[in-house]
Amino acid sequence: MSRLDLADIQGNINRPYGRFGFPYSRHLFFVVHDAHAGRRFVQAIRPRITTAEPWDQTETADGHSIVKKPPITLNIGFTYAGLEALGLPTRTLRMLPDEFIDGMGRRAAILGDVGASAPEQWETAWRGETQTAHIWVSLNAGALRTGEALPELQQWTDWLIGLTAPGAVTLLAGHTADGVQQWQDSAAIMLEQPGGDKLPCPKEHFGFTDGISDPVFQGQFAPEAEALAVIGGGKIAAGTYNEAKSWSALETGEFILGHADEGQELPVTTEPQSFARNGSFVAWRKLREEVDVLEAYVAQAAKLWMQVQGTTDGEEAEETVRAKMVGRWRSGLPLLAAPTWADHQRVMAEYADCIEMSLRKPRDDHERQRLAQFDRLLTGFRYGDDLDGAKCPFGAHIRRGNPRDMLDPLISATQGSSALTNRRRILRRGMPYVDPTGEKGVVFMAVCASLFRQFEFIQQQWISYGLDFEGGNDTCPLLGNRAQSDKHVVPAGEAGPNAFIAAGLPQFVTTRGGDYFFLPSMTGIQMIAMSSIDPT
Amino acid sequence: MPNRDGGHYFLTVLAPVRTDTMIDPVVGRTRSHAHLLAQKLALLATGPQTAASPPDGWVSPFSRNTMNHTARFAMIGGPNFNGRFSGDALVSLLRGINPLVPQPVDELTSPYLLFAADVDAQQGGEEAALAAYAAILWQTMQPDLAQIFQHCVGFSEADGATGFLAYLKACQVETTLPFNDYWADGMALPDTQLPLGPLKVSGVVAIAGAAVWLVAIIANGLVTVTGAKGWFAQQIGLVAGWGVFVLPALFGVAALAVWGVYAWIMRTGAKPFPTAPASDLPSILKGLFLQQAFTRFAIEAQGLDDDALHARFGAFLGAVKPKASAPALAPGECQAPVVEWVR
Numbered sequence: 083m084s085r086l087d088l089a090d091i092q093g094n095i096n097r098p099y100g101r102f103g104f105p106y107s108r109h110l111f112f113v114v115h116d117a118h119a120g121r122r123f124v125q126a127i128r129p130r131i132t133t134a135e136p137w138d139q140t141e142t143a144d145g146h147s148i149v150k151k152p153p154i155t156l157n158i159g160f161t162y163a164g165l166e167a168l169g170l171p172t173r174t175l176r177m178l179p180d181e182f183i184d185g186m187g188r189r190a191a192i193l194g195d196v197g198a199s200a201p202e203q204w205e206t207a208w209r210g211e212t213q214t215a216h217i218w219v220s221l222n223a224g225a226l227r228t229g230e231a232l233p234e235l236q237q238w239t240d241w242l243i244g245l246t247a248p249g250a251v252t253l254l255a256g257h258t259a260d261g262v263q264q265w266q267d268s269a270a271i272m273l274e275q276p277g278g279d280k281l282p283c284p285k286e287h288f289g290f291t292d293g294i295s296d297p298v299f300q301g302q303f304a305p306e307a308e309a310l311a312v313i314g315g316g317k318i319a320a321g322t323y324n325e326a327k328s329w330s331a332l333e334t335g336e337f338i339l340g341h342a343d344e345g346q347e348l349p350v351t352t353e354p355q356s357f358a359r360n361g362s363f364v365a366w367r368k369l370r371e372e373v374d375v376l377e378a379y380v381a382q383a384a385k386l387w388m389q390v391q392g393t394t395d396g397e398e399a400e401e402t403v404r405a406k407m408v409g410r411w412r413s414g415l416p417l418l419a420a421p422t423w424a425d426h427q428r429v430m431a432e433y434a435d436c437i438e439m440s441l442r443k444p445r446d447d448h449e450r451q452r453l454a455q456f457d458r459l460l461t462g463f464r465y466g467d468d469l470d471g472a473k474c475p476f477g478a479h480i481r482r483g484n485p486r487d488m489l490d491p492l493i494s495a496t497q498g499s500s501a502l503t504n505r506r507r508i509l510r511r512g513m514p515y516v517d518p519t520g521e522k523g524v525v526f527m528a529v530c531a532s533l534f535r536q537f538e539f540i541q542q543q544w545i546s547y548g549l550d551f552e553g554g555n556d557t558c559p560l561l562g563n564r565a566q567s568d569k570h571v572v573p574a575g576e577a578g579p580n581a582f583i584a585a586g587l588p589q590f591v592t593t594r595g596g597d598y599f600f601l602p603s604m605t606g607i608q609m610i611a612m613s614s615i616d617p618t
Numbered sequence: 619m620p621n622r623d624g625g626h627y628f629l630t631v632l633a634p635v636r637t638d639t640m641i642d643p644v645v646g647r648t649r650s651h652a653h654l655l656a657q658k659l660a661l662l663a664t665g666p667q668t669a670a671s672p673p674d675g676w677v678s679p680f681s682r683n684t685m686n687h688t689a690r691f692a693m694i695g696g697p698n699f700n701g702r703f704s705g706d707a708l709v710s711l712l713r714g715i716n717p718l719v720p721q722p723v724d725e726l727t728s729p730y731l732l733f734a735a736d737v738d739a740q741q742g743g744e745e746a747a748l749a750a751y752a753a754i755l756w757q758t759m760q761p762d763l764a765q766i767f768q769h770c771v772g773f774s775e776a777d778g779a780t781g782f783l784a785y786l787k788a789c790q791v792e793t794t795l796p797f798n799d800y801w802a803d804g805m806a807l808p809d810t811q812l813p814l815g816p817l818k819v820s821g822v823v824a825i826a827g828a829a830v831w832l833v834a835i836i837a838n839g840l841v842t843v844t845g846a847k848g849w850f851a852q853q854i855g856l857v858a859g860w861g862v863f864v865l866p867a868l869f870g871v872a873a874l875a876v877w878g879v880y881a882w883i884m885r886t887g888a889k890p891f892p893t894a895p896a897s898d899l900p901s902i903l904k905g906l907f908l909q910q911a912f913t914r915f916a917i918e919a920q921g922l923d924d925d926a927l928h929a930r931f932g933a934f935l936g937a938v939k940p941k942a943s944a945p946a947l948a949p950g951e952c953q954a955p956v957v958e959w960v961r
Contacts, residue, residue: 386921389920389921555669565669569913583916583917583920585917586917
């Protein structure tokens with residue numbers, strides 16, 4: 083069991099803040115015009131950075147090791163252009179990974195960012211015509227009972243703006259479609275409770291529960307928590323499958339630099355090693371969701387579904403079409419746990435209390451156990467139980483994003499390992515947004531040790547291509563571009579006795595901008611601020 | 619492994635590139651053959667082979683025949699140098715290796731042109747397959763071949779088609795690991811048990827003989843020490859003595875049995891796979907076309923009632939003509955021609 087120096091690691095790497103009571107997030111991007119001024123800017127921010135330490139509510143007698151949960155969090159990331167503008171040594175710069183040096187825009191062909199998602203179509207801030215983002219600062223704030231963000235969010239924003247000055251460090255404006263917003267906001271969708279209080283819910287605008295199955299790595303959790311979280315989140319060992327024994331945490335180096343990874347090697351970083359150690363990389367993407375287009379498509383496909391399957395229940399057809407595209411029902415329940423709409427209704431009725439519980443903290447052990455059981459239902463499945471895609475189609479969104487054991491050539495009903503997918507996992511961090519223009523979408527973040535091997539591979543080979551899923555050029559029915567194919571094949575199964583092809587899929591998700599950022603450790607940030615990076 | 623396998627010929631040719639210089643006819647200056655050859659290869663048309671290819675690209679000259687599944691040219695400038703052989707410093711010291719003396723570095727006397735191809739050879743032997751391929755290549759892309767191979771040692775366009783075949787043979791290297799993916803759905807192998815019977819018998823006899831001999835030697839030693847005499851002692855002496863001659867023979871027979879099994883494995887491994895069904899290029903091009911057309915049909919036929927489906931499928935079959943060679947995918951192109959049927 084490795085012990086990580088969590089106080090040296092930035093908090094947004096191991097915590098999806100949205101699920102820790104921070105439903106509001108604000109992303110501000112800065113341009114460094116002068117290296118010295120840039121370093122002073124970083125130095126000014128440094129004390130407020132949130133680390134990955136566990137939060138404690140109670141004080142110990144000696145007053146040590148107390149980290150109270152803050153009302154607002156702050157994290158910082160740097161693009162390659164940013165590190166160059168901050169005056170890092172050439173050797174440190176040139177040894178950084180190629181894809182990070184390129185930046186997201188130059189990787190468009192690999193990422194499938196073509197057509198409406200092409201960088202020329204991105205929002206002004208991301209087009210790089212005059213300026214590119216150098217520094218990314220993200221703020222995550224809690225909410226008042228009325229559903230509004232805590233006042234700290236605006237106070238910290240004002241403080242950050244106060245640190246900028248022309249010719250030194252400036253704010254990179256040009257977010258949203260009209261190009262006028264100074265930063266990018268995102269926030270959990272709020273549900274009004276009986277009594278008027280508003281509570282955040284883990285849904286995105288298409289109506290699906292998001293961010294369910296995140297990878298689990300060694301050192302991320304305390305041992306007891308890890309033992310629970312690895313089922314569904316970790317890796318699956320070879321040999322006869324046993325839910326209690328087959329799962330284990332992924333190697334730390336898949337997500338945190340400077341530690342051994344699943345290939346028994348240290349991730350590619352740079353020199354000096356101490357600059358990169360305990361850091362990570364993130365792909366930041368603003369993804370627009372065409373909610374109306376999806377709704378219209380589902381309604382039309384559901385009619386055909388009923389014709390093909392000989393059914394008459396319109397609601398069932400719509401929900402099934404959606405679930406067969408995503409691999410989960412909108413509630414988050416996977417098709418592997420509930421292959422039909424009737425199964426879904428039954429299971430959700432059985433676990434109705436858990437939906438309410440999941441929006442707050444469990445009150446006692448009974449509730450904790452019940453929630454753990456529900457979580458296992460949501461994440462603890464394997465595709466050895468669905469070898470022909472009769473439950474969850476091969477091309478469904480979640481099967482593409484995380485194929486678990488399905489690529490094991492020896493997979494069977496009793497065994498299957500995730501060895502071929504262990505080096506292709508990403509920590510997903512993100513939240514829905516509604517821009518002042520009315521545009522809806524998700525600010526998506528993928529944290530991983532190698533953007534090339536993990537994020538870009540998933541995006542290129544699995545989301546934008548179908549060969550590993552016996553789907554030729556088919557792309558992800560939810561996220562994919564339609565340049566080469568616009569269909570999604572649903573094999574016959576319990577939910578419908580006849581095979582079904584969802585054809586003529588419009589593009590539901592468009593990339594609006596983003597970039598690759600390096601998330602240094604606290605030590606790395608200090609080295610940037612002090613200009614003390616020595617690669618010799 | 620033979621060059622011909624599964625109804626396909628896997629050709630590997632390594633042709634030495636000329637090291638003299640020639641006048642580049644375009645710029646009128648001297649240039650190396652390797653440079654001009656690399657330039658010619660870079661200009662060879664590759665056509666619309668992938669979705670990313672320019673739509674108006676010229677089709678590859680290899681697509682002028684219907685035998686060629688894949689073809690590849692590559693220049694091999696020289697072997698990689700992996701650095702000095704090194705190891706345990708103490709062992710090197712004992713072996714008298716002086717780290718200051720440079721070790722030899724492998725080099726080629728000239729660059730080589732690699733030509734590798736995967737070609738239909740559904741019937742006939744290796745010789746006939748290569749001859750047929752060389753003939754069709756010369757017939758369909760002689761100018762390109764002449765421009766390429768003129769940079770290789772010993773090639774002359776004036777030698778014609780027979781000269782080209784002879785040249786390929788002279789530079790051919792046996793393909794020992796072909797990428798043979800034509801038995802896509804697997805092939806039922808005959809029940810091939812290793813012929814272990816003779817090895818088992820001869821092995822058991824040799825080991826038993828060795829055990830008996832060992833016992834006899836020990837007993838003979840005891841007999842000698844104790845000075846015992848008599849019939850039994852005499853027999854022990856005989857066994858111990860004869861064992862010296864008999865045991866090598868027994869082990870010799872066992873070794874022969876081992877060699878027999880080895881030879882059987884090698885012989886079995888060298889047998890080519892039989893021709894895979896419908897694995898010739900025209901069948902594959904037709905198959906890919908049908909796959910693309912049928913996907914369209916399957917999409918539009920969803921929800922049709924039985925009568926309509928029957929009629930539509932009839933129209934589909936009439937348009938795509940599954941038994942006829944056309945319509946089909948054209949060689950060297952990835953997009954099937956669009957065929958319409960009555961709706």
